[in-house]
Amino acid sequence: MPLTDPELIKIVEKRLLNKKVCRNCGALNPPSATRCRRCRSSNLRPKKKALPVKKG
Numbered sequence: 001m002p003l004t005d006p007e008l009i010k011i012v013e014k015r016l017l018n019k020k021v022c023r024n025c026g027a028l029n030p031p032s033a034t035r036c037r038r039c040r041s042s043n044l045r046p047k048k049k050a051l052p053v054k055k056g
């Protein structure tokens with residue numbers, strides 16, 4: 001089901017994209033995390049990537 005409602009997209013972006021991804025093991029962590037919850041690595045990157053928008 002494609003997302004078309006802008007409000008819904010905002011909520012989904014917050015839920016899905018406002019996370020940190022461990023570069024070491026790829027686990028998702030809460031945005032406030034400073035260390036990976038799985039491997040304790042501090043090698044985290046923010047997962048901030050816009051959702052693909054369908055054009056046309």
Ligand SMILES: [Zn+2]
Nearest residue numbers: 022025036039
């Ligand atoms: Zn990790």
